[in-house]
Amino acid sequence: MMVSLALDSAALAETYDRVSDRQFNHGKLLIEDLQVSQGERVLDVGCGTGRLGAHVAELVGPSGEVVGVDPLPLRVALANSKRGSSFRATVGRAEDLSQFADGSFDVVFLNSVLHWLPEKLGPLREARRVLKRGGRLGISSAAKERPHEVERVLEDVLSSLGLNRTAEASGSTPHKVTSDELTSLLVQAGFPQPKLQIRTFTDHFTDTDDVMAFNLASSFGNFLSNFAPADAERVRAALEAELERRRAPEGIRLQRHLIFAAARADG
Numbered sequence: 001m002m003v004s005l006a007l008d009s010a011a012l013a014e015t016y017d018r019v020s021d022r023q024f025n026h027g028k029l030l031i032e033d034l035q036v037s038q039g040e041r042v043l044d045v046g047c048g049t050g051r052l053g054a055h056v057a058e059l060v061g062p063s064g065e066v067v068g069v070d071p072l073p074l075r076v077a078l079a080n081s082k083r084g085s086s087f088r089a090t091v092g093r094a095e096d097l098s099q100f101a102d103g104s105f106d107v108v109f110l111n112s113v114l115h116w117l118p119e120k121l122g123p124l125r126e127a128r129r130v131l132k133r134g135g136r137l138g139i140s141s142a143a144k145e146r147p148h149e150v151e152r153v154l155e156d157v158l159s160s161l162g163l164n165r166t167a168e169a170s171g172s173t174p175h176k177v178t179s180d181e182l183t184s185l186l187v188q189a190g191f192p193q194p195k196l197q198i199r200t201f202t203d204h205f206t207d208t209d210d211v212m213a214f215n216l217a218s219s220f221g222n223f224l225s226n227f228a229p230a231d232a233e234r235v236r237a238a239l240e241a242e243l244e245r246r247r248a249p250e251g252i253r254l255q256r257h258l259i260f261a262a263a264r265a266d267g
């Protein structure tokens with residue numbers, strides 16, 4: 001599918017800021033892997049509403065700096081509206097980091113962003129360019145070899161309804177890579193010997209509306225956006241039946257699997 005950057009709204013941006021504990025929590029693991037320390041200069045590519053960036057700003061302290069870029073102006077505005085944070089966000093895209101000088105960052109990270117990018121090599125080369133020699137890159141991304149459980153459920157629902165679309169083409173992590181593909185892209189982009197692992201997370205949702213709201217806000221309006229309203233309603237109803245079968249005492253239980261990659265820029 002074509003990912004649209006024109007479907008975001010103030011309501012979706014605010015919802016994302018509220019419901020993105022999942023991205024925030026796995027993002028903190030990514031930052032731990034990168035061992036970000038005081039005084040470092042960090043670039044957060046696809047920073048969204050800036051929750052993780054603000055956390056990293058605390059780690060680098062007043063002698064460091066965290067800059068975020070994101071193509072969605074409403075999310076950038078929300079990120080910048082948070083007081084008391086030394087994190088600053090600007091509108092921009094992973095494909096074009098020309099607003100930043102060569103070799104100007106110690107750390108670059110993309111948390112839950114890579115699977116939104118139709119082409120990866122350009123953005124990874126840009127990350128390499130803005131990093132210092134030996135600088136660290138961290139990525140968390142949906143894994144093509146192990147899709148999120150909600151995507152597999154959606155896949156079954158779409159085929160049972162006879163809707164000729166894949167879950168990937170319905171705005172749920174549309175541009176995933178496998179671990180092998182990501183390893184090879186990283187090597188090509190100037191990050192020799194990347195370290196990759198898949199981590200699994202178990203989420204609980206109150207109900208189907210909670211699942212829908214999370215996916216809609218996380219996809220900045222793309223989730224199921226390519227269906228006519230009547231078909232989207234059929235998908236939602238069928239999804240609800242499947243999701244309710246996964247209800248545990250804590251809520252609807254769904255697993256997510258993410259590739260975590262960490263690499264150093266070559267010298």
Ligand SMILES: C[S@@+](CC[C@H](N)C(=O)[O-])C[C@H]1O[C@@H](n2cnc3c(N)ncnc32)[C@H](O)[C@@H]1O
Nearest residue numbers: 023046047048071072093094111112113116218
């Ligand atoms: C699921 S959100 C993750 C936001 C944030 N990194 C976090 O951890 O909460 C995905 C983000 O990727 C951004 N994105 C989409 N296309 C992008 C691109 N071409 N370059 C940079 N960011 C992009 C979206 O605007 C959105 O904010």
